[in-house]
Amino acid sequence: MVSQKLLLELRAILKEDYGVELKLEEVLDVALVLIGFAETAMKIEAKQSST
Numbered sequence: 001m002v003s004q005k006l007l008l009e010l011r012a013i014l015k016e017d018y019g020v021e022l023k024l025e026e027v028l029d030v031a032l033v034l035i036g037f038a039e040t041a042m043k044i045e046a047k048q049s050s051t
Contacts, residue, residue: 002028002031002032002035004024006031007024007027007028007031008024010027010030010031011024011027014027014030
């Protein structure tokens, strides 16, 4: 799970950089997508490094 502190930080970034104001539930959805993307990228990198 993502800590509330990180969610609040992500919400502030989204507001400052993109002018988007989201509810915490929506920020959690964004965070989970970003985590999934990062995990996928790391798996791809690990496969490429092992070949």
